[in-house]
Amino acid sequence: MTLDFRDMEKSTDSSDDGSDLEDSEMDEDVIASSNESEDENNDNNEDIHNSSDESEDDVVKAIRAEKNKPRDHPPTITTEDFIVDISFHPAKNLIAIANIVGDVLLYEYSNEETNLLKTLELHLKSCRDVEFDNDGLTMFTTAKDKVVMATDVETGKLKQCFENAHDDPVYKLLPLDSNKIVSGDDSGTVKLWDLRRQGALFTIKIGEEYISDMITNETQKYLVCAGGDGMLTSIDLKGSKIFSRSEHYEADLTCMGLFRSETKLLVGSSIGKFYLFNWKEFGLHSDEYIGHKHSIQCMIPITQNIVVSSGEDGILRAAHMFPQRQLGVVGQHSLPVEALDISHDGQYIASCSHDNDVKFWNISYFESIDSLIDVNHKNNKRKDMINNLPSSNIKNASDFFSGLV
Template sequence: MGQIFREFDKKSSDGNSESESSNVSYVSSDAEEIETEDDNNPSCDEAFEDKDTADDCQDNEDEVVKAILAEKNKLRDHPPPITTEDFIVDISFSPIKNLIAIANIVGDILLYEYSNEEAKLVNTFELHLKACRDVEFDDSGLTMYSTAKDKVIMATDVETGKLKQCYENAHDDPVYKLLCLDSSKFVTGDDGGTIKLWDLRKPGAIFSLKIGEDYVSDMITNDSQKYLVCAGGDGVLSSVDLKASKLYTTSEEYDAELTCMGLFRSDTKLLVGSGKGKLYLFNWKEFGLHSDEYIGQKQSIQCMVPVTQNIVVTSGEDGILRATHMFPQRQLGIVGQHQLPVECLDISHDGQFIASCSHDNDVKFWNISYFESLDSIIDLNHKQDKKRDMINNLPSSTIKNASDFFSGLL
């Protein structure tokens, strides 16, 4: 979220949502041109007295009609976009079924059930008095956690909508980020650089630790949950020993805020995005200094989501979702796009969709099932055309040049 959210805090974005491109619209436009040809151009029957020629022309028109009908009847491969009245701060997929939670700037959580045919609002939770900051499901998908600028942390039963736990004045500063550890434990980070560990079964925090001077932008841990790694607005990566409840290491100070993180290669590699568009790669447990760095994009990277052990999708200020193969590093192309900056990314429980929310007050879904086979067909020894790959549209993009993409892989 970073600087983008902080600029939009307390106000809604008034940008209009981008309508999805589709091949249907292009074909339909061609059909209208056929139907509204200039009167000076004779019809098939007028132009040709020869009956065979007229029949051929009619056959061509029939083919156009068939193409239009076939495109209209084509099954969608992803849910339709969701557009809301209020600025969207965060999104989170349920880990067990086709539900997505949308947190907005007025303090509400909207729960949508999605399919390829529709995205249906099933519940609205009016939880917070001020702008939401984060919404997350626990691993069971039964409990939904939310944080807000009102310094309140809430745990809500997803099925009944009843409140399970409420921590008022949970931090001295507004809570910025929340991470679930299991069905009862979670950690939070605030605008002042303090993190806290919580257990739903206890009335207060288990421990509190000051790790920096600026907001905690993201937090991550692996399956062992021994170390919690925190990215900060002060450009420092801090790690905490959760078992010992103490600071483990702090990194060198980078030249921009650290905004987002992801784990790869069986949780042995940590990737960190920055406000200047750089990506830093760390070995797990070696958080003091990165082992490699890349230029991800020219604008700020605000969010990322790992989609395979090798591939990450990032986005941010330019509104473009980019896929990058990290080992070795190679740009793959554009997964999707928004007209305005992207605030958040998440991946569905079955790995089929990525959802992205932007300052258009919309959520878009991108079918990324093709990534399952992408690793096996990429020839990493093939010389890369970086300029082409940076602007190349992958099959999920609403702008189609997928054939060009696949032809360049082998």
């Protein structure tokens, strides 16, 4: 079943269980103490230990080094209202949190703390999407009230407001530049907007179901739309017309990401499958993988090869896509995850869940480990699915990345 916040009632209960796994069982002192205890009792395994050290390869050494580093990340943000979407600022340590009562909260974050800077009461109904433009000067939002807004990030003042932008609630926004954005609604309509004009530049009906995600590459010639009709539809932005439609998939297509210098398009689905497309060849996928046992709701590219995804089961998983193999668990929530994003410096990803919280995960280790992974080695998929990576709350240092080499 696909996660869907469109018809949820407003939540007034605060979800704060007062606990944080990062601050309890996962303390580095505990791990260090455990290591010291093992050293004191190494009379019976000294020979094995020495043999293991001699045979350690670069991947294992890199992993051990990462495990010994403190996993620095900002503390969890917990809000009073259900969180619908999050978005990192493209240049500053800011994160925008959109909620179900129509507000957007702007937080400043560091490793030590998070501070609420502004609460912007923008929409009369539940927010659906929040995005920054590439310069971080303008924040775009949309909501169930069918309004598309552009807000000045520095002052919080409204720059543009498109009332009744669609006949149906808008589900997704995508900024193209500082002035142009595209929007997709619950009934399969896509519109292109320019902040300098009042009306839409074009309107295209591509289906009957909600548009879950939209993506384009640097050239911005084609806009690819995924949604509840189980099809990918690409639009020629310059020609203002439909370019192609994919075959029909028996699942909602929920999220997308670009890889390999924007030549590969990865699409997640409500049945836990990933579909891989070559860019401009949107009619039929070139490969498919099982990514999760449950619905995939969101994904974020981490490197040219690695994706982190999550959804209904609340677990953030990393996978190497070329060729495909599971790497393990990046982090976890107790309830489904609604959205993911990556910080401007690539150091953190953030995830929001039905717990009304936003958690940060330090994923900088992927850059150093990516090139060392032997993706051609035969792997144990079942074991890799539950491996806990350095950012995870739960540590399994003894078998972390076991089987990679």
